[in-house]
Amino acid sequence: MITVTFLGTSGAIPSARRSMPSIALKYDELFLWDCGEGCQREMMRRGLGYGSVKAIFITHLHLDHFLGIFGLIETIRMNTQRESLLIFAPRGFSRIVEEISPSMGWNPSFLDIREMREGELYRGRDYSILGFRVQHQKRAAFGLAFIEDDKNKFNEAKAKGLGLRGRMFREIQEKGEVVVEGKKVLLSEVSRVRKGLKIVYSGDTIPLDSTAEISLGADLLIHDSTFGEDLKDEAVERGHSTAKEAAKIAKKAKAKRLALTHISGRYNAGGQLEEEAREVFADSFVAQDGMEIEVVPEGKKGTDEKGEKEKPGKSK
Ligand SMILES: [Zn+2]
Ligand SMILES: [Zn+2]
Numbered sequence: 001m002i003t004v005t006f007l008g009t010s011g012a013i014p015s016a017r018r019s020m021p022s023i024a025l026k027y028d029e030l031f032l033w034d035c036g037e038g039c040q041r042e043m044m045r046r047g048l049g050y051g052s053v054k055a056i057f058i059t060h061l062h063l064d065h066f067l068g069i070f071g072l073i074e075t076i077r078m079n080t081q082r083e084s085l086l087i088f089a090p091r092g093f094s095r096i097v098e099e100i101s102p103s104m105g106w107n108p109s110f111l112d113i114r115e116m117r118e119g120e121l122y123r124g125r126d127y128s129i130l131g132f133r134v135q136h137q138k139r140a141a142f143g144l145a146f147i148e149d150d151k152n153k154f155n156e157a158k159a160k161g162l163g164l165r166g167r168m169f170r171e172i173q174e175k176g177e178v179v180v181e182g183k184k185v186l187l188s189e190v191s192r193v194r195k196g197l198k199i200v201y202s203g204d205t206i207p208l209d210s211t212a213e214i215s216l217g218a219d220l221l222i223h224d225s226t227f228g229e230d231l232k233d234e235a236v237e238r239g240h241s242t243a244k245e246a247a248k249i250a251k252k253a254k255a256k257r258l259a260l261t262h263i264s265g266r267y268n269a270g271g272q273l274e275e276e277a278r279e280v281f282a283d284s285f286v287a288q289d290g291m292e293i294e295v296v297p298e299g300k301k302g303t304d305e306k307g308e309k310e311k312p313g314k315s316k
Contacts, residue, residue, distance in 0.1 A: 201223075
């Protein structure tokens with residue numbers, strides 16, 4: 001299970017309802033995708049320990065997506081025993097940190113800054129976090145994907161029925177087959193593949209086919225949805241997407257659910273955006289600050305967008 005917490009769902013400027021862009025992903029470790037102003041306080045309010053952040057990923061160098069990182073670094077440095085903090089950010093971020101470091105008294109080695117790029121950025125126990133290119137105002141801008149490895153689920157009764165014992169289970173996983181009393185048994189006969197979970201975040205971007213491609217079959221797509229159809233021209237001009245455009249990407253990707261985020265202050269709770277998106281992709285919802293989504297493998301119970309436990313059999 002992966003728990004996704006929306007710490008901030010606004011774009012550009014905060015409002016009483018929405019804080020600046022930041023998403024927390026909790027799996028075996030805690031990750032932050034963007035770190036807008038006030039991010040550390042939002043983490044505290046949502047019961048997420050800042051000291052346990054494994055890595056912070058900054059999608060692009062617009063202030064609304066990284067201003068909160070300096071305060072968070074300072075709090076971690078002062079209040080924990082940690083020796084370093086891993087940060088992925090586009091080129092240029094290191095320069096900003098160099099400039100600001102003397103006034104903050106940081107030991108330069110405390111920050112392990114790596115350049116944001118396409119491809120695998122972080123490899124965990126059984127998952128990867130990838131960066132991918134998006135298009136946003138002609139600057140280096142990235143989206144992020146959390147991709148869990150596919151897993152073989154054994155049908156133990158069937159395997160045992162075919163005579164598999166003890167060490168043979170390991171052997172069949174490694175070689176894809178095993179010989180039992182002179183008879184070959186294939187891995188596919190005694191197991192099925194469970195697709196790994198996939199969560200994709202577009203960052204700030206215009207709608208792109210490439211985002212749909214990387215989001216193929218995503219359990220949750222979190223997409224820029226700054227404007228509605230009434231301000232489509234503004235979306236083009238400022239390198240953002242409308243809710244409807246985000247929904248088209250989700251539909252193309254055959255995603256299971258779409259979370260609309262980076263909501264302009266003009267849309268308040270976002271009812272209009274949700275309606276426009278749902279005309280194209282029914283399983284769309286507007287992310288709200290503090291919303292917590294449990295993403296679980298198919299057949300298990302997660303939470304719906306209101307944070308309530310889904311009842312078994314409830315159609316989504
Ligand atoms: Zn932004
Ligand atoms: Zn931006």
